[in-house]
Amino acid sequence: MKIYFAGSIRGGREDWALYLEIIERLKRYGEILTEHIGSSELDARGESGNDLEIHDRDLRWLEEAACLVAEVTRPSLGVGYEIGKATTWGKPVLCLFRPSEGRSLSAMIAGAQGVAVREYSSAEELKPIFEEFFGGLGIIDRAQ
Amino acid sequence: MKIYFAGSIRGGREDWALYLEIIERLKRYGEILTEHIGSSELDARGESGNDLEIHDRDLRWLEEAACLVAEVTRPSLGVGYEIGKATTWGKPVLCLFRPSEGRSLSAMIAGAQGVAVREYSSAEELKPIFEEFFGGLGIIDRAQ
Numbered sequence A, B: 001m002k003i004y005f006a007g008s009i010r011g012g013r014e015d016w017a018l019y020l021e022i023i024e025r026l027k028r029y030g031e032i033l034t035e036h037i038g039s040s041e042l043d044a045r046g047e048s049g050n051d052l053e054i055h056d057r058d059l060r061w062l063e064e065a066a067c068l069v070a071e072v073t074r075p076s077l078g079v080g081y082e083i084g085k086a087t088t089w090g091k092p093v094l095c096l097f098r099p100s101e102g103r104s105l106s107a108m109i110a111g112a113q114g115v116a117v118r119e120y121s122s123a124e125e126l127k128p129i130f131e132e133f134f135g136g137l138g139i140i141d142r143a144q
Helices: A016-026 A051-064 A077-088 A123-136 B016-026 B051-064 B077-088 B123-136
Strands: A002-006 A067-071 A093-097 A115-119 B002-006 B067-071 B093-097 B115-119
Touching (some): A002 A016, A002 A051, A067 A077, A077 A093, A077 B077, A093 A123, B002 B016, B016 B067, B016 B123, B077 B093, B093 B123, B115 B123
Parallel strands (some): A067 A093, A093 A115, B067 B093
């Protein structure tokens, strides 16, 4: 199964190491199309190259993917855009959110049909969340 | 003409006064469906009430609107989501971006078809940008 993972790039790279950890855990369930999101070499200037080509490649990957898993703690236009497209296309979406004081998740994400929002505080807590989400899609942890 | 204006709410309210100024200028071209985005009383906790109802109301407004005008300087999941929906529905989108050092606009927004991105530094610079965008839709400034 192909999985599209979304996390902030030009919105800020503070969480890149967490993204990497999430990607490593997601690999147990399928092929991650967007491994570069977890790269330490990608900064907030984003990938070099033509924005039109980046946009079209990412949207092609999203179309190919069976589902979208998004880390939504850090606000990001691109991640929101991808959730908008994925829900339009009827793809299952899992949003991972780390709550903190004074911060609520966007109502457009929390209130969207076809989006499962799960709160967590560290990557260690993701195992049961992934088991539930991928289990619902009939996918089991390949490492088990 | 109905205009949907999008700006950050739960992503951060630092720009609310600018949003208010943009909304006042947009009123020359049509009815703004989302005037609350420019309210000083709306903080980053967002509107009270059910997220599902907020989501469905906003999406209904977006469907009704002839176009989407979004302030995209501050990263926001909701604004990105709305741009994703508007482009899917073939609605013209104008994105207003204030460049600053080390910050680039998301490639998913800058590279999206049907999205016009215009850079500016203050509301005073918006007149020709609005004239061009709304002129392209056959709409003229009602105050002229």
